[in-house]
Amino acid sequence: MVLEQLIGNLIQGLVLGAVYGMATMGLSLIFGVLQIVNVGHGAFIMVGAFITYWLFTALGLNPIFAVPIAFVFGMALGLLFYYTAMKRLIKAPELASLLVTFSIGVLLQEIVKLIFGSEFRGYNWVVGKINLGITVLPMTKLYAAIGSVLIAVLLYLWFNKTRYGSAMRCVVEDSEGARVCGINVGGVYAMSFGLGIGLTVASGVLLTMFIPVGINPYMGGGYTLKAFVIAVLGGLASPYGAFFGGLVFGLIENGSYTLFALIPGVEPFALTRFFSFMILLAILLVRPTGLLKAK
Amino acid sequence: MKKAQKYAPILPVLMAYIALFVVGKGMTGMWQLVATLLFYCALGQAFNIFMGMTGYVDFGYVAFMGVGTYGMALTITRFADFQGFGVGIIIIGFFAALLFSTLLSLAVGAVALRLRGAYFAIATIGVNEGFRFLIEGARIWNGSEGLIFTAQLNQILGKQSASRLAVFWADVIVFGIAIFAACLTLAYMRSKIGYALTALREDEDAAKVMGINVTKYKIIAFVTSSCIAGLIGATSWALKTPYVFPPEVFEIHYTIEAIIIVLLGGAGTLLGPIVGGLIYGISKYYLSVILPGFQLLIFAPIIIVIIIMFPEGVVGVFRKKIKGTKLERYFM
Amino acid sequence: MTLLRLDSVTKRFGGLVAVNQVSLEIDHGQFVGIVGPNGSGKTTLFNVISGVFFPEQGHVFFESKDITRLPPYKRAPLGIGRTFQIPRPFASATVRENIAVGAMFGTLSHRVNVEESLEIADQTIERVGLQDHKDKVAGGLTPVEKKLMEIGRALAMKPKLLLMDEAMAGMHPNDIDDIVSLIKRIAKEEQIAIVAMVEHIMRAVVGMAEKVIVLHRGAKIVDAPTKEALENPKVVDVYLGRPTKES
Numbered sequence: 001m002v003l004e005q006l007i008g009n010l011i012q013g014l015v016l017g018a019v020y021g022m023a024t025m026g027l028s029l030i031f032g033v034l035q036i037v038n039v040g041h042g043a044f045i046m047v048g049a050f051i052t053y054w055l056f057t058a059l060g061l062n063p064i065f066a067v068p069i070a071f072v073f074g075m076a077l078g079l080l081f082y083y084t085a086m087k088r089l090i091k092a093p094e095l096a097s098l099l100v101t102f103s104i105g106v107l108l109q110e111i112v113k114l115i116f117g118s119e120f121r122g123y124n125w126v127v128g129k130i131n132l133g134i135t136v137l138p139m140t141k142l143y144a145a146i147g148s149v150l151i152a153v154l155l156y157l158w159f160n161k162t163r164y165g166s167a168m169r170c171v172v173e174d175s176e177g178a179r180v181c182g183i184n185v186g187g188v189y190a191m192s193f194g195l196g197i198g199l200t201v202a203s204g205v206l207l208t209m210f211i212p213v214g215i216n217p218y219m220g221g222g223y224t225l226k227a228f229v230i231a232v233l234g235g236l237a238s239p240y241g242a243f244f245g246g247l248v249f250g251l252i253e254n255g256s257y258t259l260f261a262l263i264p265g266v267e268p269f270a271l272t273r274f275f276s277f278m279i280l281l282a283i284l285l286v287r288p289t290g291l292l293k294a295k
Numbered sequence: 296m297k298k299a300q301k302y303a304p305i306l307p308v309l310m311a312y313i314a315l316f317v318v319g320k321g322m323t324g325m326w327q328l329v330a331t332l333l334f335y336c337a338l339g340q341a342f343n344i345f346m347g348m349t350g351y352v353d354f355g356y357v358a359f360m361g362v363g364t365y366g367m368a369l370t371i372t373r374f375a376d377f378q379g380f381g382v383g384i385i386i387i388g389f390f391a392a393l394l395f396s397t398l399l400s401l402a403v404g405a406v407a408l409r410l411r412g413a414y415f416a417i418a419t420i421g422v423n424e425g426f427r428f429l430i431e432g433a434r435i436w437n438g439s440e441g442l443i444f445t446a447q448l449n450q451i452l453g454k455q456s457a458s459r460l461a462v463f464w465a466d467v468i469v470f471g472i473a474i475f476a477a478c479l480t481l482a483y484m485r486s487k488i489g490y491a492l493t494a495l496r497e498d499e500d501a502a503k504v505m506g507i508n509v510t511k512y513k514i515i516a517f518v519t520s521s522c523i524a525g526l527i528g529a530t531s532w533a534l535k536t537p538y539v540f541p542p543e544v545f546e547i548h549y550t551i552e553a554i555i556i557v558l559l560g561g562a563g564t565l566l567g568p569i570v571g572g573l574i575y576g577i578s579k580y581y582l583s584v585i586l587p588g589f590q591l592l593i594f595a596p597i598i599i600v601i602i603i604m605f606p607e608g609v610v611g612v613f614r615k616k617i618k619g620t621k622l623e624r625y626f627m
Numbered sequence: 628m629t630l631l632r633l634d635s636v637t638k639r640f641g642g643l644v645a646v647n648q649v650s651l652e653i654d655h656g657q658f659v660g661i662v663g664p665n666g667s668g669k670t671t672l673f674n675v676i677s678g679v680f681f682p683e684q685g686h687v688f689f690e691s692k693d694i695t696r697l698p699p700y701k702r703a704p705l706g707i708g709r710t711f712q713i714p715r716p717f718a719s720a721t722v723r724e725n726i727a728v729g730a731m732f733g734t735l736s737h738r739v740n741v742e743e744s745l746e747i748a749d750q751t752i753e754r755v756g757l758q759d760h761k762d763k764v765a766g767g768l769t770p771v772e773k774k775l776m777e778i779g780r781a782l783a784m785k786p787k788l789l790l791m792d793e794a795m796a797g798m799h800p801n802d803i804d805d806i807v808s809l810i811k812r813i814a815k816e817e818q819i820a821i822v823a824m825v826e827h828i829m830r831a832v833v834g835m836a837e838k839v840i841v842l843h844r845g846a847k848i849v850d851a852p853t854k855e856a857l858e859n860p861k862v863v864d865v866y867l868g869r870p871t872k873e874s
Contacts, residue, residue: 037416089602100599104599107596228417267432270431274432281421491731493720494728497717497718507732508700509700
C-alpha cells in the first residue's frame with residue numbers, strides 16, 4: 001500500500017515536474033545565448049495564463065489551442081522587448097539587465113492588472129480523469145505534461161536539426177567565433193530572446209491546465225523563484241538541463257508537500273515554498289553551475 | 296583634503312532635510328506628505344549604501360524592513376507588562392530590530408555574497424519569499440495571523456503618547472535615520488570602504504588583484520544597508536501602525552520602490568536618494584490623486600528608460616554638468 | 628633568498644594542460660621577460676602567480692612563503708602587483724582615485740589612510756607623467772593614458788614584484804620605447820622585480836629584460852639571459868612560420 005502511494009506520488013511529481021521544466025526552458029535559453037537573467041520570467045508565465053483564461057472564457061477556446069497562440073504572442077512580445085530594450089544591454093553591466101528585465105515584469109503585471117483587475121480568476125475545463133490504479137490523474141494535468149514533453153522534444157529537434165538552431169548553439173559556445181563564421185549574431189540574439197519568451201508564455205498555458213485557478217496579475221513571483229531553483233538545478237545555461245531540473249523539482253515539491261502535510265501545526269503550502277528556497281540556496285552554495293552536466 | 300572640504304557634501308543633504316522638516320511643520324496639512332517623503336528618502340539612502348555602492352541588486356530587500364518590524368513588534372508585545380519602562384521599551388525595540396536585521400543579513404550575506412551578480416540576485420529573490428513562508432509555514436511569531444499590538448503600545452506609552460508617536464514622533468525618528476544614513480554614506484565614501492566598493496563595483500576581479508577583499512566589503516555594505524532598513528521598518532511600520540502581517544511586510548512592492556528611488560536619483564551618489572525620494576514621493580502622491588493605482592505602471596517604463604539612457608540618474612547627470620566648477624565639491 | 632619561486636607548477640583545465648611543470652626563480656629587482664606564442668600558457672602562469680587560479684600540482688613561493696593557495700587579495704599586500712593587457716581601470720573614478728586604490732590595499736595597506744594614499748597617488752602620477760589628467764575620469768582616457776594609469780596604479784601598491792601582462796601589445800613603437808624606459812627607471816629606483824609577458828614584440832624584450840623565459844605549450848623550454856635566449860635555436864623554432872608583426 002505504501003509503495004503504491006509512493007509510486008503514485010512519484011507519478012504526480014513527474015507530471016508536475018514536466019510542466020515546471022518546460023516553464024523554465026525559456027529562462028535557460030535566454031541566459032545561455034544572451035547571458036541575461038530574465039528576472040521578470042514569472043510575469044511572462046502570468047501573461048500566458050491570462051491568455052488562456054481569456055481565450056477560454058471569452059471565446060470558448062480550448063486551452064490546447066491557446067498553446068500555439070500564446071507561443072506566437074510570446075515571440076512577438078519577446079522580439080518587441082529585445083529591439084526596444086534588451087538589445088542595448090548586451091554589453092552593459094549585469095545590474096542593468098537584471099533591473100530592466102525586472103521592470104519589464106512589473107510593467108506587464110500592471111498592464112494586465114489594468115485590463116483584468118487584480119481579482120483571482122480561474123476557469124473550468126472539464127475533460128474527466130484517468131485512473132491509473134495507483135493514482136488518479138485529471139486529464140488536464142496529463143495533457144499539460146504531454147504538451148510539455150512534446151515542446152521539449154520539438155526544441156531538441158530545433159537545436160540539432162535546423163540551421164538556425166545550430167547557429168544558436170554556436171553562439172552559446174563562442175559568440176565571437178560565431179560572428180567570425182558569418183553567423184548573424186544579432187539576429188540570433190533576437191531570435192533566442194523571442195523564442196525564450198515565446199516558450200515561457202506558452203508554458204503559462206500549460207501551467208493553468210495544471211492549476212486552472214488563482215490566475216492573477218501577481219502570480220508570477222512565485223513561479224520566478226521556482227524557475228530559478230530549477231534553472232540552477234539543471235545548469236543555468238542549458239534548456240535540457242532545465243527540463244530535467246524541472247522533473248527533479250516536481251518530485252521534490254510534491255514529495256515535500258505530502259511530507260509537510262503530515263506534520264501537525266504547520267502550513268504545508270508555505271513550508272514547501274520555504275523548502276524550495278532552501279534548495280536554491282544549497283545549490284548556489286555547492287554547485288552554482290548546476291547539479292546536472294550541461295549539454 | 297581639509298576637514299571642511301571633506302565634509303562639505305553633507306551640507307546640501309542637511310539643508311534638504313531641514314527644509315523638508317520646516318515645510319512639514321510650518322505649513323498646515325503638509326506633515327503627512329513630508330513624512331511619506333522622508334520615508335522614501337530614508338529608504339533610498341539605506342538601499343543606496345548597498346545597491347548604489349556595490350552595483351549588486353538585493354531583490355529581497357524588504358525582508359529586512361519586515362524583520363525590523365517584527366523586532367519592534369515582538370519587543371512591544373513581550374515587554375508590555377513590565378511597568379514603568381515606558382519609552383525604554385521602544386528603545387529596546389530598536390535594538391531588537393537591529394539585532395534581527397543584522398542576523399538575517401549576516402546569514403544571507405554569508406551565503407549570497409560569495410556569488411556573482413546574477414546568481415546573487417537570484418538568491419535574494421528567494422530571501423523574501425523564503426523568510427515570509429518560513430514565518431507562515433512554521434507558524435513562527437503567530438504565523439500568517441501576524442501580530443496586533445495596539446493595546447500593548449497604549450499600555451506602554453499611554454494612549455495619547457502612542458497616537459502622538461504614530462503621527463509625529465515616529466516620522467521625526469525617520470528623519471533622524473535618514474540623516475544618519477546620509478552621514479554614514481559620506482563617511483563610507485571618504486574612507487577605504489568607499490574606494491573598495493567603487494573598485495569592486497567597476498571591476499570585481501581587478502579589485503581582488505589590487506588587494507581588496509571584496510567579500511568583506513560587500514558584507515559591510517550589505518549589513519549596513521539592511522540594518523538601516525530594519526530601523527526604518529521598526530519605525531515607519533511598527534510604531535505608526537501597530538500590527539504586522541507577513542504578506543504586508545514582505546511585500547516586494549517596497550523593494551521596487553527602493554530601486555526606483557535610487558536609480559532615479561543616481562545610484563552611488565550621496566544626494567541621489569534624496570532627489571529620487573522626493574521625485575518619486577511627490578509623483579506618487581499626485582498620481583494617487585489623479586490616477587490611483589497607476590504609479591508602478593508609469594514608473595516601470597521610466598526605470599527602463601533611465602537604465603538605458605541615463606544610468607547615472609538625476610544627480611549623476613547634474614554632477615557631469617558642474618564638473619570643474621566650484622559647486623562640484625558640494626554635490627556628491 | 629629568491630623573491631619568487633615556482634616549483635613544478637601544473638595547471639589543468641579539464642583535459643587541457645595549460646601550464647606544464649614549470650619551475651622558475653625570480654630575484655629581487657630582476658627584470659625578466661616571459662615570451663611565447665599565443666596559447667603557450669603565459670596568462671595562466673600569471674594567473675597562478677597572482678592567485679586567480681590555484682595549480683593542481685606544484686608550489687608557488689614568495690619570499691620563501693608558500694602562497695600556492697592564498698586568495699588573490701592577500702597577495703597584493705605581500706607585494707605582488709599586476710597589470711593587465713587590456714587595462715582595467717575603475718572607470719567611474721578619477722585617475723588620482725584609481726591610483727590611490729593601489730596604495731590603499733597594497734603593501735602599505737596597514738600603514739596608510741585615505742589621505743596618505745592620495746598623496747602617494749599624486750607622487751606616482753608625477754612619475755608616470757599623467758599630471759595633466761589626474762582629475763579626469765578614468766573611463767575617458769586614451770588607451771596609452773589608461774596603460775600609464777594601469778602601471779601607476781600597480782606601482783602605487785609599492786610592490787616587490789610586478790607582473791606585466793602582455794605589456795606592449797597594440798602600442799606604437801615610440802610609445803613602447805617611452806614606457807620601457809619609464810619602467811626600467813622606476814624598477815631600478817624602487818628595486819621592483821618585473822616579470823613582463825610579451826608575445827612577440829621583440830623590441831620590448833631586448834630593451835627590458837635581463838633574462839628571458841620561453842614557454843611553449845605550457846612548458847618552459849628556455850630560461851637564460853636575454854642575448855643567449857634569443858639566439859637559442861629552440862626559440863627561433865617556436866616562432867618560425869609566424870607572420871611578421873610590426874617592427
